[in-house]
Amino acid sequence: MEVILVVLLAVVIVTSLALVAGGTRRRERRRGVSRPPARPPEAARPTTTTAEAPPVEKPSRPAAPPEVEAEVSQEPEPRSVPEEEAEQAAVAPAPEVEPAPTPPPPEPPKFRDRLSKARGALAGYFGSVLGREQLDDDVWDELEEALVRADVGITTTTTLLDGLRTKVKENRLSTPQQVVDALKEDLRARFDGRDRSLKFDEKPTVWLFVGVNGVGKTTTIGKVGQRQIGEGRKVIMAAGDTFRAAAAEQLELWSRRVGADLVRGAEGGDPAAVIFDASQKAASQGADLVLADTAGRLQNKVNLMEELKKVRRVAERPPGHLAEVLLVIDAGTGQNGLAQAREFTEAAGVTGVVLTKMDTSAKGGIAVAVESELDIPVKLVGLGETAADLVDFDPDEYVDALF
Numbered sequence: 001m002e003v004i005l006v007v008l009l010a011v012v013i014v015t016s017l018a019l020v021a022g023g024t025r026r027r028e029r030r031r032g033v034s035r036p037p038a039r040p041p042e043a044a045r046p047t048t049t050t051a052e053a054p055p056v057e058k059p060s061r062p063a064a065p066p067e068v069e070a071e072v073s074q075e076p077e078p079r080s081v082p083e084e085e086a087e088q089a090a091v092a093p094a095p096e097v098e099p100a101p102t103p104p105p106p107e108p109p110k111f112r113d114r115l116s117k118a119r120g121a122l123a124g125y126f127g128s129v130l131g132r133e134q135l136d137d138d139v140w141d142e143l144e145e146a147l148v149r150a151d152v153g154i155t156t157t158t159t160l161l162d163g164l165r166t167k168v169k170e171n172r173l174s175t176p177q178q179v180v181d182a183l184k185e186d187l188r189a190r191f192d193g194r195d196r197s198l199k200f201d202e203k204p205t206v207w208l209f210v211g212v213n214g215v216g217k218t219t220t221i222g223k224v225g226q227r228q229i230g231e232g233r234k235v236i237m238a239a240g241d242t243f244r245a246a247a248a249e250q251l252e253l254w255s256r257r258v259g260a261d262l263v264r265g266a267e268g269g270d271p272a273a274v275i276f277d278a279s280q281k282a283a284s285q286g287a288d289l290v291l292a293d294t295a296g297r298l299q300n301k302v303n304l305m306e307e308l309k310k311v312r313r314v315a316e317r318p319p320g321h322l323a324e325v326l327l328v329i330d331a332g333t334g335q336n337g338l339a340q341a342r343e344f345t346e347a348a349g350v351t352g353v354v355l356t357k358m359d360t361s362a363k364g365g366i367a368v369a370v371e372s373e374l375d376i377p378v379k380l381v382g383l384g385e386t387a388a389d390l391v392d393f394d395p396d397e398y399v400d401a402l403f
Contacts, residue, residue, distance in 0.1 A: 108391045109359075111401035114383035118364030119402055122146050126403065129176045135168060139176055143183070150365030150402070151334040156372040160186055184399055187368060191395030194377040199351070201321035204236070204282035206275070206290045208315055210308060210348050211328035212340060213296035216356040216382065218247050220328050221291045222254030223390040224380075229258050233288040238278035239264035240271040240311065241295045251293055261287070271295060271307065272314035279320030290320060305347035312348050326379070328354045329370070332361035338369050345374060355393075356382035364402055367393070 112119075125146035129139050140161060147157040164182055167173045173182055198207070207224070211217045218241070225235045237255045239262060241247035248264045255262040263278040265271075275292045282290050294311055297304065316322045327350040329337040344350055353370050358381050367378045378393045 109383045109389055111381075111383070111394065111397040114359040114389075115364055115398075115401040117359075118150065118361060121363075122150055122402060125149075126180060130180060132176050135174070135176060135179065139179065140165075143179070147365065149363075151338075151363040151369060152365035153335065153338060153369035153373060156190075156369055159372070180403070184403055187399045187402075188395060190368060190372050191399075194371065196352070196377050196379045196393055198379060199323040200289075201323040204279055204287050204290050204320055206279060206292060206315050206320040206322045207324040207326060208275075208292050208294065208312065208322065208348065209326050209328060209354075210294050210344050210350070211296055213244065215296070215328045215330040215333075217296065217328040218250045218254070218293055220326075220354055220356060220380075220382065220390065221251065221293055222258065223382075223387040225254065225260050225291050226258040226387045227390070228289055228291075229260060234286065235260040235289045235291060236278050236282045236285070236287045237262050238275045238290055238292040240274050240293045242267060242269045242271050242274060243295045243297070247293060247295075260291075261285070272311045275311060276314050276317065276320070279315070279317075283319035305343065308344070308348045325349055325351050326354050327352070327376070328356060329366070330361075331355045331358045331366050332363060334363045334366060335369075337366050338373065341370055341374050341376065345376065350376055352377055352379035354378075354380040354382070354390075359383045359389075364398075367398065 125142045129142050132139055143164075144157060144161060147160065148154065152160070160183065163186055164173070164179055167182055168179070173179055199205075209217050209221055221237060225237060228235050235258075237251055237260050239248040239251045241251075242265050245267050248267075252262050252264065254260075261281065263274060263281055265274040265277070271294060275290070278290050278292065281287070292311075292315060294308060295304065312322065312325065325348050327341055327344050327348075329340060331337070333340070341350065341353065353367075353376050355367060355378055358364065367381075370376055370378060380390055381393045381398075383389045383391060
């Protein structure tokens with residue numbers, strides 16, 4: 001009985017479900033909606049068997065040699081374009097910059113340009129002589145006054161005029177122009193045959209500079225040092241004027257400017273000791289040249305000339321080799337400069353003269369007097385303030401500039 005009830009209940013449930021499904025399909029047909037056919041169960045679906053294709057073997061590449069494999073393994077990874085451009089910019093050499101052209105050295109000044117004052121002082125006398133038609137006493141008087149005013153010196157002037165008179169008497173001269181031309185020839189002849197070169201000895205060579213205060217001695221040492229360093233020599237300066245503090249300080253400024261070493265002592269110390277120390281330092285450093293300053297005036301009771309004799313003796317001692325004693329004279333001092341030359345020559349054995357301030361002096365004839373009366377060659381002449389204005393003495397150019 002129970003079994004029958006269960007079966008009836010199942011039939012009722014299935015019928016109800018079928019009625020509901022049928023109603024639903026009718027409504028969907030009326031709305032135009034189609035349902036996909038129901039998927040058959042997994043067991044009812046036909047199965048299709050697809051044969052798997054055998055794997056295709058790729059052709060194998062022959063093995064590369066070891067060195068090739070090493071190169072391949074070391075091949076860098078590809079980089080982006082900005083990285084490559086940055087690296088090229090960093091590796092690329094900087095563009096070559098042409099050095100600025102070295103300015104040519106200044107041309108040395110001309111005597112004619114710098115001796116205008118001396119020439120102007122003589123122009124009036126020579127112009128008056130050349131304006132005359134014949135040789136008379138006035139011509140000789142004007143020539144004598146011109147030479148004396150130029151500081152040629154009385155002795156040298158007398159000698160020059162006596163020679164000109166002799167030529168006139170021998171009928172070799174007949175006009176004022178011939179007399180002036182003969183005077184220029186005689187002046188040139190007085191400068192001939194002298195060695196004006198600056199001497200060098202074994203290392204270290206010593207050049208001693210002497211002269212009174214105020215003539216430009218320390219400045220001359222600085223200018224000479226700059227010239228010698230420019231020629232490739234190693235220079236040491238010795239501040240031997242220990243009695244004037246300003247001289248040592250000035251020489252120190254010059255040494256820094258030109259690139260020379262300086263040896264200086266205590267104020268009021270022994271000048272000879274300073275110069276000896278400079279020679280020893282030059283020998284130890286292999287320097288070529290010692291430029292030694294000296295006092296031009298002493299504040300104690302020691303005689304200046306006796307002190308200079310001592311300085312010269314010490315400068316001659318090894319390791320130094322004294323080759324020049326250069327007397328510095330202010331060209332404007334005239335006959336006072338000639339007197340200084342005599343005194344310094346006796347004490348220190350002057351080997352050459354440096355004439356300073358020639359461009360500011362109207363007494364250009366001092367060079368004639370020094371060489372004629374003392375037989376000392378003029379080696380250097382200062383024609384201005386700069387180092388380039390200290391030039392070698394050229395007698396021909398000097399005589400032409402005076403006239």
